[in-house]
Amino acid sequence: MKKPSIVILGAGYGGMITATRLTKQLTANEASITLVNKHDYHYQTTWLHEPAAGTLSAERTRMPIKSVLNMNRINFLQDEVVEIKKDDKKVILKNGEVEYDYLVIGLGSEAETFGVPGVFEHAFSKWTVNGAREVKEHIEYVFAKYNNVEEKTDDMLTFIVAGAGFTGIEFIGELSERMPELCSYYDIPRDKVKMYVIEAAPSALPGFDPELVEYAMNLLENRGVEFKINCPIKEVTADGVILASGDEIKAATIVWATGVRGSSIIEKSGFDAMRGRIKVEPNLRAPGHDDIFVIGDCALIINEDINRPYPPTAQIAMQMADVCADNLKSLVTGQGSLKTFKPALKGTVASLGGKEAIGVVGSRKLYGAPASFMKKMIDNRYLFLLGGPGLTLKRGKSPL
Ligand code: FAD
Ligand code: NAD
Structure with a gap:
């Protein structure tokens, strides 16, 4: 029997963590994994305010995809997604197309203008x-x-x-x-x-x-x-x-910087969306499409406590990627049931330049140097989750 083909669109926080988890959770005989991304590098969006202002080199915010993922297990396509043809189970790329049995949409976000001209x-x-x-x-x-x-x-x-x-x-x-x-x-x-x-x-x-x-x-x-x-x-x-x-x-x-909406590919591909984000089912699938998972900034989940969407964050994108990988494993192997995604919000820390920052972690308020330390630790934690201690030591920030 032909092994199923999993195609991941976008090598951001969601796409990279999904890809790395799947290479560990599924054997090469169980599924083929294809990752499609515009560039041959992955970048940490959460660091970009620094190179934009010139306080960090842009090189520090990106890394070649092949340097972090197991390329023996991933078929990487450097290409631009143009449209998802969900009825034909294929994705149109600028330079070709790719067919899928299971699709993961992790194409991130675009600027929201709220109609402001210019x-x-x-x-x-x-x-x-x-x-x-x-x-x-x-x-x-x-x-x-x-x-x-x-x-x-x-x-x-x-x-x-x-x-x-x-x-x-x-x-x-x-x-x-x-x-x-x-x-x-x-x-x-x-x-x-x-x-x-x-x-x-x-x-x-x-x-x-x-x-x-x-x-x-x-x-x-x-x-x-x-x-x-x-x-x-x-x-x-x-x-x-x-x-x-x-x-x-x-x-x-x-x-x-007035906020974001999901990738324009979502609306172009005919999904029901709110500001470019698909309101996903609890197991992260697009309603009516059992073969399509949506993660990160393209996915919309309502926080029932306040009846408003959870904010689009890297923290949530990474957590979604974990659940998405587990659910794909269940579908491919036919074992276990699909998990429900529930964000575990750990807090928010924002840098203010130099050694200044503010944040809330758990119930603790932080500001100044301790908050700045925490922010760098959060940035490093992502590198650890993606590539272990090696990647953290090579590309991480000094917390002091
Ligand atoms: P992304 O990480 O944006 O990745 C999307 C990927 O898809 C990119 O690699 C892109 O190149 C690729 N792509 C897009 N379109 C196409 C296409 N058509 N074809 C092929 N590839 C495509 N969140 C936090 O939790 N903590 C923070 O501290 C934080 N700081 C932030 C700071 C800044 C300056 C900004 C702008 C955002 C910050 N965020 C933070 C929000 C966070 O960056 C996003 O929520 C997160 O990046 C979403 O992850 P994602 O995987 O959905 O998309
Ligand atoms: P946002 O939606 O959080 O903030 C945008 C701000 O722009 C809002 O305060 C809004 O009132 C304002 N605004 C909207 N239209 C305007 C207009 N016409 N004129 C003036 N102001 C206007 O968007 P963001 O800051 O881009 O953040 C996007 C996402 O990324 C959010 O989920 C955020 O939490 C996350 N993020 C997190 C961190 C962190 O945790 N350190 C850092 C950056 C971004």
Whole structure:
């Protein structure tokens, strides 16, 4: 009998952990495993605010896929997914197609604009390795340019971060930490630089512990960041942003971080979706498609306690990958029953640049150096789960 073919789309947190678990849980005779990814490397999305601001090399955030997965067991296809033809059980790629018996969708997310015009034309919105490189290069370019133009305008060195969620806060944390070094290197007086974080909700980090939010805001304000809270951005233009109030803030650099939606491949492939995310069954399968699992930012699960979706996080993507691999093993071997996914939330820790961070772990609030230590340990824990102590020692962060 032909062995079943498992195809995993996307080598992010969800896809990589699913792939690594399956190579250990199934023998080569039980199933073939194919991983499809746009690039031949895996990157840690959760580190990207650092290379974007230029506080860490982009190289540190990525690794060749073949250096971490058991390539004797994985058939790796470097290609771009174009569409999933679920009725034909195949995936259309830019350069071919691949058939599956079981499919795992782990294609991550894309920027959510909530219909604000001008975002893709005038703001940086790609939280990928190449997106981070572009932001960093742009920041250095505007600094380098400033002293070479006759007519200097304020907006040349004005930086706007749209959205004070964790992505926006972590990015401005890195940028504000680096600002003294940038000003010194490019011979620019510090008072020429303006940094804004613009947030639509009545608070930065809406829903997070208010004491820690205050800690973060005070710290960032002391580094020169100005918060505009309760100020939805209604348009992005070539010159800056227009707020709902009608006020305009001119800026040469706008970094978009107002949240995410699932991969556009989901809607293009005709799945029922909410903001690009498929509301999965408790065993992580797409409703009506017993051969398709959906994990990570493409999957939507409701937190019944508050009747709202769980946030799309790497923490949840990794936990989903574990359950997805176990369930695939049950289906392939015909042993055991399918597991129900239940997130085990361990907390949230966000870096603020340098040795600063805030977080809640279990019932403990952390800030400052202990939070920064914890954040690096969390980053390293992922490397440990993916590639054991070897990968952690080779690519991990020094926690001190
Ligand atoms: P991803 O990890 O995004 O991986 C998707 C993969 O699919 C990528 O390799 C991509 O190249 C590939 N892909 C996409 N489209 C295609 C296509 N068409 N064809 C082929 N391949 C494709 N979460 C936390 O829990 N903790 C944090 O500290 C944290 N920090 C974050 C910091 C930043 C700056 C950002 C932006 C996010 C952060 N998150 C954090 C959220 C977290 O990164 C995501 O929830 C997580 O990456 C989702 O994992 P995933 O496997 O669904 O997708
Ligand atoms: P988010 O949805 O958490 O935050 C986006 C923010 O943008 C919100 O506060 C929202 O009110 C604001 N916003 C929306 N539209 C706006 C507009 N027009 N003008 C101004 N503000 C606007 O999104 P995110 O920060 O990109 O995070 C995405 C996911 O990744 C979340 O689940 C988050 O928890 C996770 N994440 C976690 C960490 C961490 O744990 N350290 C770090 C980064 C991201």
